[in-house]
Amino acid sequence: MPHHCCAFGCTNRQNKDNRLRGITFHRFPTNQTARKQWEVALRRKAFIATVYSRLCSEHFRQVDFDRTGQTVRIRDGVVPSVFNFPARLKKPVATRTGWTSKQADTAASPNQSVYCSPPVTAGEPQPDPSLDHSYALPTCPDALKARLSEAMAEVESLRREKRNAKDRERRAKSTVCGLLEELRAKNLINQELKENMSYNME
Known part of the structure; x- marks a missing residue:
């Protein structure tokens, strides 16, 4: 900043x-x-x-x-x-x-x-x-509206970033869970290790 x-x-x-x-x-x-x-x-x-x-x-x-x-x-x-x-x-x-x-x-x-x-x-x-x-409020109503619009746009942008980050996290977890299932099916890891790894991702 x-x-x-x-x-x-x-x-x-x-x-x-x-x-x-x-x-x-x-x-x-x-x-x-x-x-x-x-x-x-x-x-x-x-x-x-x-x-x-x-x-x-x-x-x-x-x-x-x-x-x-x-x-x-x-x-x-x-x-x-x-x-x-x-x-x-x-x-x-x-x-x-x-x-x-x-x-x-x-x-x-x-x-x-x-x-x-x-x-x-x-x-x-x-x-x-x-x-x-940047933190002082404008004296003109139009400038104040413009400042408010900018702030609202920034808030909305941050909300989108937060949603995208959560989506990426969800996809990553899904990918890891799929890999764990595949490894378990091939007997490369046992059930206990799989459960421990799944627990750590929560």
């Missing part, structure tokens, strides 16, 4: 075409503080990265990459900073001001504060937000 970039408005997928374009995809840091910095930099409300979350290389500067090995890596301490945010997301990220909220932040990271580098606008036309991610 190809990964999608989880940055706002980014439609890049981890596929052959993007690989040929030199676009790489990167996991979120395992370090909690660094991961939080990446999450805040995305400016997506209530976004929490999972093990499947990826950011593509278009959201980092060239100096952010370590290309010394066979695999392109993000240097330690780097925070994604190249985004094409709409005007409403270009405002400074709100910080916690209440005593309870500050205590929660301190408990999560007592010695470090979350840093979000300023976004770098790419100057390109803003993509349709409905195309943001």
Whole structure:
């Protein structure tokens, strides 16, 4: 299953075409503080990265990459900073001001504060937000119907594959049972062995 970039408005997928374009995809840091910095930099409300979350290389500067090995890596301490945010997301990220909220932040990271580098606008036309991610619901009813039709078609395709797999399994069992009967008839195997083999196939 190809990964999608989880940055706002980014439609890049981890596929052959993007690989040929030199676009790489990167996991979120395992370090909690660094991961939080990446999450805040995305400016997506209530976004929490999972093990499947990826950011593509278009959201980092060239100096952010370590290309010394066979695999392109993000240097330690780097925070994604190249985004094409709409005007409403270009405002400074709100910080916690209440005593309870500050205590929660301190408990999560007592010695470090979350840093979000300023976004770098790419100057390109803003993509349709409905195309943001494969799991985001489109805002347009027609697009929503199209997405539902695609999902239903995929479900039906999976059902057909399941039926075909069951049919293949049934044919294989039938073939093996026929072979066992033939071997038994020729006295090449005894009844006990035949029954044991038949039992193991159930």
